[in-house]
Amino acid sequence: MAGRPPSVVELRGARKRFGALEAVKGVDLAIGAGELVALLGPNGAGKTTSISLMLGLRRPTAGEARLFGLDPSDRRARSRCGVMLQESGTTGVLTVTEVVNLFRAYYPSPLPAARAIALAGLDDKARARIGTLSGGERQRLYFALAVCGDPEALFLDEPTVGMDVEARRGVLESIRALSGAGKTIVLTTHYLEEADQLAHRVVVIDHGVVIADATPSEIKARIPSKRVNFRPETAVGASTFSGLPVQSLEITDHRVHLLSHEPETVLRGLFERGVVIRDLEVTGADLEEAFLSMTRRP
Amino acid sequence: MTAAPLLRMLFAQTRCEILMRWRVPAFSLTNLVLPIVFFTFFGLPVAHIVRGDGVSIGAYLLASFGAYAVGSVMVYGFGIGVANERGMKVDRLMRASPLPPLVLMLAKVLTALVFSVVALILLISYGIVVGGIHEPPGVWAAIIVRLVVGSLPFIGLGFAIGYWSGPHAAPAVANLIYLPLSFASGLFMPLNQMPAFIQKLAPYLPSYHYAQLAWSALGAGHEALWVSLLWLAGYTAVFLALAIRSYKREERAKFA
Numbered sequence: 001m002a003g004r005p006p007s008v009v010e011l012r013g014a015r016k017r018f019g020a021l022e023a024v025k026g027v028d029l030a031i032g033a034g035e036l037v038a039l040l041g042p043n044g045a046g047k048t049t050s051i052s053l054m055l056g057l058r059r060p061t062a063g064e065a066r067l068f069g070l071d072p073s074d075r076r077a078r079s080r081c082g083v084m085l086q087e088s089g090t091t092g093v094l095t096v097t098e099v100v101n102l103f104r105a106y107y108p109s110p111l112p113a114a115r116a117i118a119l120a121g122l123d124d125k126a127r128a129r130i131g132t133l134s135g136g137e138r139q140r141l142y143f144a145l146a147v148c149g150d151p152e153a154l155f156l157d158e159p160t161v162g163m164d165v166e167a168r169r170g171v172l173e174s175i176r177a178l179s180g181a182g183k184t185i186v187l188t189t190h191y192l193e194e195a196d197q198l199a200h201r202v203v204v205i206d207h208g209v210v211i212a213d214a215t216p217s218e219i220k221a222r223i224p225s226k227r228v229n230f231r232p233e234t235a236v237g238a239s240t241f242s243g244l245p246v247q248s249l250e251i252t253d254h255r256v257h258l259l260s261h262e263p264e265t266v267l268r269g270l271f272e273r274g275v276v277i278r279d280l281e282v283t284g285a286d287l288e289e290a291f292l293s294m295t296r297r298p
Numbered sequence: 299m300t301a302a303p304l305l306r307m308l309f310a311q312t313r314c315e316i317l318m319r320w321r322v323p324a325f326s327l328t329n330l331v332l333p334i335v336f337f338t339f340f341g342l343p344v345a346h347i348v349r350g351d352g353v354s355i356g357a358y359l360l361a362s363f364g365a366y367a368v369g370s371v372m373v374y375g376f377g378i379g380v381a382n383e384r385g386m387k388v389d390r391l392m393r394a395s396p397l398p399p400l401v402l403m404l405a406k407v408l409t410a411l412v413f414s415v416v417a418l419i420l421l422i423s424y425g426i427v428v429g430g431i432h433e434p435p436g437v438w439a440a441i442i443v444r445l446v447v448g449s450l451p452f453i454g455l456g457f458a459i460g461y462w463s464g465p466h467a468a469p470a471v472a473n474l475i476y477l478p479l480s481f482a483s484g485l486f487m488p489l490n491q492m493p494a495f496i497q498k499l500a501p502y503l504p505s506y507h508y509a510q511l512a513w514s515a516l517g518a519g520h521e522a523l524w525v526s527l528l529w530l531a532g533y534t535a536v537f538l539a540l541a542i543r544s545y546k547r548e549e550r551a552k553f554a
Binding site: 055057058059075076078079080081083085089090091093094098099101102103105106107108142145149155 | 300301302306307309310311314317318321322382383386387388390391393394395396397398553554
């Protein structure tokens with residue numbers, strides 16, 4: 001690997017313990033320049049702690065975190081990063097433009113303030129005081145603060161939480177454009193759909209460990225994204241489903257519950273096998289239960 | 299260039315900190331207007347009296363309320379300001395930014411110094427214009443410089459309160475500490491009108507020695523300047539140690 005440029009972010013055997021709880025249990029992860037990586041996992045999986053380790057907001061209990069090859073708290077490393085965090089606020093009495101200009105002063109060669117505000121879709125709120133913004137607008141302000149320094153790397157912890165559909169689409173578009181311009185982007189999400197739309201690479205974290213690190217299509221093939229629920233007219237057994245893409249199967253009280261990433265194939269297979277289906281429900285699978293099935297069947 | 303110049307950060311941060319304080323009436327009114335209101339009640343009625351030793355009571359009380367005003371900017375500004383920002387988790391976002399924590403702290407100190415000078419100028423101008431109190435400009439300048447330079451222990455006290463108490467408790471804690479401290483140091487009323495135990499206690503309080511800096515500029519001090527400075531240095535050490543202890547406790551909980 002000699003001569004390979006250093007990774008933008010690197011976690012080596014990183015662990016983080018908070019008292020009795022070990023939130024991150026040994027994560028190895030290297031993210032190169034220009035990558036757009038989604039850290040995907042249910043709430044409490046260790047995504048935010050992992051990002052905090054990458055940024056030096058938390059110190060690993062064991063292992064190591066590097067940012068641009070430096071200690072993450074080094075100002076030279078921080079100056080190359082824009083950050084959007086969950087659960088962080090800013091005082092309400094400044095206007096959007098004022099606080100964007102403040103954050104621009106932290107960076108060596110920032111974007112024009114108006115450009116950063118436009119990327120976040122906040123043009124019509126540029127003169128508004130932060131205290132008057134809605135939750136979604138505030139979230140967009142944090143996005144503007146993350147991008148205003150024109151940093152090489154962006155760390156976005158749940159960037160679209162609390163945004164309405166339109167705002168969300170705008171921000172996702174901006175993220176795509178920034179990635180297209182060569183920025184390294186690390187974002188966390190608990191929406192598989194969002195990771196799929198954006199990322200080149202999806203790192204699935206659950207219970208503090210990386211359980212998958214692959215392209216979105218590979219991940220989608222492994223994560224059962226739909227929950228199928230029906231009542232068969234005559235009783236069926238597990239053997240009825242053999243050979244079908246079913247990740248988790250439960251048959252109780254004349255009802256069948258299963259998880260699959262290809263519900264259409266499963267249903268076609270069942271029709272072909274002569275199973276008569278009543279009360280069919282197909283819903284999006286909860287990521288939490290999907291991961292549970294993944295860890296159960298490696 | 300791999301990082302933004304620190305001076306540019308400091309300037310931008312100080313500018314925003316001043317705007318933030320100015321736009322919060324709880325801060326700007328309390329610190330810029332309240333000392334004038336207090337002086338109107340306690341000082342104006344006796345402003346024309348001149349003591350036997352030639353010291354104008356009006357000027358003496360302007361110096362007292364000046365000391366009260368600067369201490370209040372420091373104790374309330376840092377105490378309530380820092381506690382509020384911790385409550386809103388501003389610190390987390392700032393911590394992830396390239397702004398060094400020391401520059402942020404320096405910007406807050408500069409902001410407090412600016413407000414202190416403004417509070418003193420407003421108060422003294424009010425005394426001159428409305429109270430008809432006259433001293434040579436050099437005396438007023440000496441009072442301002444001494445009170446600004448000597449405010450260090452109250453910066454420490456403010457930070458200690460800010461890091462120690464939560465956002466809801468901070469205003470109460472700051473008031474409970476600072477108001478009795480001011481009364482007991484003779485800032486509002488002459489000490490000889492206070493209960494005997496307060497008169498005995500006063501010479502051990504930081505505000506008492508702080509006000510001496512201003513009183514002695516009028517030739518009305520009760521102790522040598524170096525004694526006041528020594529006391530203030532001691533209190534600075536104690537309060538800063540408390541502030542650093544609370545700060546480190548917070549640091550371990552949030553960023554370790």
